[in-house]
Amino acid sequence: MPQQSTETGRPLPDWQPAALPQRTQLQGGSIRLLPLDAERDAAALYQAEHAADADPSQWDFLTAGPFQSELDFSAWLKTCAVSSDPFFYTVIDQQSGLATGVLSYLAITPEHGSIEIGHIWFSGRMQRSRQATEAIYLLARHAFEVLGYRRLEWKCNSLNQRSQQAALRFGFTPEGLFRQHRVFKGKNRDTAWFSMLDSEWPLQRAIFEAWLQADNFDAEGRQKKSLNEIRAALS
Template sequence: MPQQSTAADTGRPLPDWKPAPLPQPIPLQGDSIRLLPVDPARDASDLYEAEHAADADPTQWDYLAVGPFDNPQDFSAWLKNCAASRDPLFFTVVDQHSGKPTGVLSYLAITPEHGSIEIGHIWFSARMQRTRQATEAIYLLARHAFDDLGYRRLEWKCNSLNLRSQKAALRFGFTPEGLFRQHRVFKGKNRDTAWFSMLDSEWPAQRAVFEAWLHADNFDSAGKQKKSLQQIRAEQA
């Protein structure tokens, strides 16, 4: 079991602490999706098509370090870089029913010696945004980090202008930690970065919320949620 942490335990000795293992490019199985190591040969065509679909979000790359991509060659080159990287460690989100890739996300800022890891570089196509699949992708990475690898801290960071990402972090149960001013120069502009975290001591309660929300009983015949994550969290508090 991972060493538990709280907000008030600064200075507490951790005599049994051992560095967490590095995450590996292995499949992570969910109910509605699988997370697979990025494979450009398998993923590039479908993901590029999703990026340029008629219903594609015109702001989808605004807060990512790459994109948008004007041709499939540049998109494929980006995926090849993703596949070769280990920090960030990228995964493709694959729809369990259709078998088609629908998005990409990663672990990053991986520091095993401190037990800290981040979820980021999230690009979800329009067909995946605000869906059960999007939430399950975050759940699978969080569960793997805490339960399988024994990390103490899971981070979420985003541009302070990216209000949608900040809202998502709160929805997923992350705690806001403040603003890092002039943290990055991003696409030629200043970036202030909003920081969020979840600790291993907080994860069991958040895991129960995720699992209750993801349960089939929480969705009607049209696939619409019956209770939100926030409602379930309030009920279980």
């Protein structure tokens, strides 16, 4: 069953609704996040989707794709670019300047201070990389510290083990399984729910930032300490 908060009924006398995401750049060390622009990003993202290291299985759990033509891919990106919920960002590699992935905020509920990270598609070279973790960090930091949200959600198909493992790695707390939550691509979807709260963010931020330090990586870009190892040391 979903976990219940131990603070149910706690007054929030100073509560103000959170802000909506705006079309601003989020700057990181190895990447920057830009609001999705189909004209700017389609060609590079399509090439990344069809590169030798591409992972077509990612589309198994995404609402669209895979795409067999750049025209269809570009049309999908155009619908994403004009959407306000989900609100999509393109991941731009800091060194090459190329688009290497997309992700979004969604389920944006400013009046309750709740927002979700999802619709994640990362190129093969970005998966399980420093850049992938930094993208999640940038969205989490922006949601809590700039937009003023108090709850950050992560939801995924219960069959998507990689997404569930990623949620745990990033410091989200599992809240349970919503059975028969969606009909997805003609099949039943049970949805696993995870969350991170604003009160938990300071520790999770410290963990992310310790992991992202340059001295945590060797010359080949491999991590020296995992997020979980850093979490154990700081918790």
